[in-house]
Amino acid sequence: MPSMPDTAMASYDTPEGVDIRGRYDPEFATILTRDALSFVAGLQREFRGAVRHAMERRRETQRRYDAGELPRFDPATKFVREGDWTCAPVPPAIADRTVEITGPVDPRKMVINALNSGAKVFMADFEDALAPTWENLMRGQVNLRDAVAGTISFRDTARGGRVYKLEERTAKLFVRPRGWHLPEAHVFIDGEPAIGCLVDFGLYFFHSHAAFRAGQGAGFGPFFYLPKMEHSREARIWNGVFERAERVAGIERGSIRATVLVETLPAVFQMDEILHELRDHSAGLNCGRWDYIFSYVKTFRAHPDRLLPDRALVGMAQHFMRSYSHLLIRTCHRRQVHAMGGMAAQIPIKDDAAANEAALELVRNDKLREVRAGHDGTWAAHPGLIPAIREVFEGHLGGKPNQINAAAAPADAAAITEEDLIQPPRGGRTVEGLRLNTRVGVQYLAAWLGGSGSVPLYNLMEDAATAEISRVQNWQWLRHGATLDAGGVAVRATPELLARVMEEEMARVRAEVGAERFRRGRYAEAGKIFSRQCVAPELDDFLTLDAYGLIVVHHPRAPASKL
Numbered sequence: 001m002p003s004m005p006d007t008a009m010a011s012y013d014t015p016e017g018v019d020i021r022g023r024y025d026p027e028f029a030t031i032l033t034r035d036a037l038s039f040v041a042g043l044q045r046e047f048r049g050a051v052r053h054a055m056e057r058r059r060e061t062q063r064r065y066d067a068g069e070l071p072r073f074d075p076a077t078k079f080v081r082e083g084d085w086t087c088a089p090v091p092p093a094i095a096d097r098t099v100e101i102t103g104p105v106d107p108r109k110m111v112i113n114a115l116n117s118g119a120k121v122f123m124a125d126f127e128d129a130l131a132p133t134w135e136n137l138m139r140g141q142v143n144l145r146d147a148v149a150g151t152i153s154f155r156d157t158a159r160g161g162r163v164y165k166l167e168e169r170t171a172k173l174f175v176r177p178r179g180w181h182l183p184e185a186h187v188f189i190d191g192e193p194a195i196g197c198l199v200d201f202g203l204y205f206f207h208s209h210a211a212f213r214a215g216q217g218a219g220f221g222p223f224f225y226l227p228k229m230e231h232s233r234e235a236r237i238w239n240g241v242f243e244r245a246e247r248v249a250g251i252e253r254g255s256i257r258a259t260v261l262v263e264t265l266p267a268v269f270q271m272d273e274i275l276h277e278l279r280d281h282s283a284g285l286n287c288g289r290w291d292y293i294f295s296y297v298k299t300f301r302a303h304p305d306r307l308l309p310d311r312a313l314v315g316m317a318q319h320f321m322r323s324y325s326h327l328l329i330r331t332c333h334r335r336q337v338h339a340m341g342g343m344a345a346q347i348p349i350k351d352d353a354a355a356n357e358a359a360l361e362l363v364r365n366d367k368l369r370e371v372r373a374g375h376d377g378t379w380a381a382h383p384g385l386i387p388a389i390r391e392v393f394e395g396h397l398g399g400k401p402n403q404i405n406a407a408a409a410p411a412d413a414a415a416i417t418e419e420d421l422i423q424p425p426r427g428g429r430t431v432e433g434l435r436l437n438t439r440v441g442v443q444y445l446a447a448w449l450g451g452s453g454s455v456p457l458y459n460l461m462e463d464a465a466t467a468e469i470s471r472v473q474n475w476q477w478l479r480h481g482a483t484l485d486a487g488g489v490a491v492r493a494t495p496e497l498l499a500r501v502m503e504e505e506m507a508r509v510r511a512e513v514g515a516e517r518f519r520r521g522r523y524a525e526a527g528k529i530f531s532r533q534c535v536a537p538e539l540d541d542f543l544t545l546d547a548y549g550l551i552v553v554h555h556p557r558a559p560a561s562k563l
């Protein structure tokens with residue numbers, strides 16, 4: 001009998017200087033080829049210095065905000081903001097982005113569902129919606145490669161063997177790699193963990209660019225979303241990455257296109273500069289509203305005069321949020337690119353028709369606000385929302401794929417000031433808000449540690465960005481001793497109050513999910529981490545960075561002889 005290959009002993013065929021510490025899997029090995037890894041290593045070696053410098057500049061800028069400085073437009077780049085330039089023309093393949101569905105790159109079934117959803121674009125996510133375990137990342141790469149090749153399929157044994165495969169018309173694929181700050185601890189290059197987003201980008205690009213070229217006609221693609229940047233120097237690094245990738249692959253400069261999420265407060269003051277850096281590769285900007293709120297708290301962590309009200313009150317109607325989206329629309333349309341809207345957190349409610357209709361109505365109103373303001377498209381978290389969102393956008397656009405050329409920009413946009421962009425949001429702060437943050441934060445973290453990066457909680461979509469708001473808001477209130485309303489009684493946010501709330505909310509979560517699931521899940525561990533993060537003297541930069549070590553699984557090194 002022929003012997004089966006022993007995958008426990010097998011190892012990846014790696015180029016000089018690259019060491020894979022994640023589990024060996026023959027399917028992952030079709031992604032982690034020697035050539036693909038050489039490509040990733042080339043990116044890491046060329047850009048690691050610039051990334052390190054950019055991260056140091058982030059810290060330095062934050063120190064200035066902590067000392068009282070406020071974010072502002074940079075006088076040194078006034079000429080870019082005032083200059084008369086436009087980005088490269090919008091590729092016809094992605095002119096219509098009225099509705100974009102988002103979702104993690106794994107599970108495979110979900111990728112197929114998203115591509116078949118009727119949305120114009122699917123943003124496949126290595127970021128907010130994905131817990132970056134080795135298994136998720138690698139299965140995600142396999143899914144994307146097969147999706148681009150058009151061969152992806154899935155047999156759902158839990159559903160009586162239902163087979164999922166691509167329909168004739170599918171959404172265009174955009175991929176969102178992780179942010180610059182996250183390492184990939186399963187891939188070591190020259191003795192240090194790789195930069196996470198270069199692994200995500202590099203492997204996906206390497207395995208997909210030829211299929212894009214063959215299938216896309218005019219030579220455009222692959223397409224990307226770029227998250228969590230704080231400054232145009234970070235966009236410049238991405239532009240360099242794209243140029244190197246195009247050169248190595250031998251495809252036309254400008255084939256790669258990317259939409260930048262404006263989802264940090266510092267980045268709103270850099271929108272023209274970011275588009276300018278990426279002008280040959282740009283596919284516009286997007287309002288990443290959830291991370292933007294998180295970033296507002298982080299940027300102003302040392303400013304007691306800028307405390308957030310309850311999380312549920314910080315919506316797009318707040319002056320600073322409206323100003324941000326209006327300025328983004330104006331900036332994009334001046335530069336002839338898409339101004340994409342963001343994510344409404346409501347998802348379909350299965351067991352309550354009236355509540356479901358109310359949730360849908362909130363989504364419709366949010367989308368109507370976006371399209372009236374001038375957005376060219378928007379995001380949907382769930383396929384069940386797509387018909388309603390399409391109706392709003394398509395109804396308003398009247399057959400046009402976008403409104404870039406309609407010079408659509410809100411009347412107030414030209415006069416938006418630095419003060420408009422940072423105006424503190426209004427509303428009350430309550431102990432109920434502290435409780436909800438805690439309940440949601442702990443459950444999200446437990447799911448993330450268990451490998452799920454996006455989950456439904458209390459009929460809302462929760463992902464890394466929304467969970468970050470819960471964490472930093474608790475931290476901010478405790479740090480500055482905010483006064484909270486406890487049913488008409490004023491109480492101070494203190495570590496003692498949080499300890500009591502934690503205990504009560506953990507008991508409530510246990511009752512809600514059931515003792516068995518609570519015991520098997522990572523709730524207790526999540527509770528400890530969340531609690532520690534809320535009372536930490538210094539705010540942790542990212543929840544996912546702090547907890548990343550807990551999802552890294554290194555496998556013993558295989559012997560030198562390879563299969």
Ligand SMILES: CC(=O)SCCNC(=O)CCNC(=O)[C@H](O)C(C)(C)COP(=O)(O)OP(=O)(O)OC[C@H]1O[C@@H](n2cnc3c(N)ncnc32)[C@H](O)[C@@H]1OP(=O)(O)O
Binds near residue numbers: 110455
């Ligand atoms: C702040 C930001 O960054 S937003 C962007 C990042 N966040 C996201 O992308 C969240 C995406 N959405 C999701 O992950 C999910 O919709 C959740 C977690 C919110 C809800 O998930 P669930 O409760 O499991 O969804 P539900 O049970 O209603 O799913 C029903 C069906 O819709 C599918 N589905 C649900 N959401 C999606 C999606 N986003 N993409 C594709 N298919 C989806 C499911 O696969 C399932 O398919 P099936 O009937 O063939 O089995």
Ligand SMILES: O=CC(=O)O
Binds near residue numbers: 287288291
């Ligand atoms: O990535 C999107 C966001 O809102 O954050």
Ligand SMILES: [Mg+2]
Binds near residue numbers: 288290291
């Ligand atoms: Mg985000």
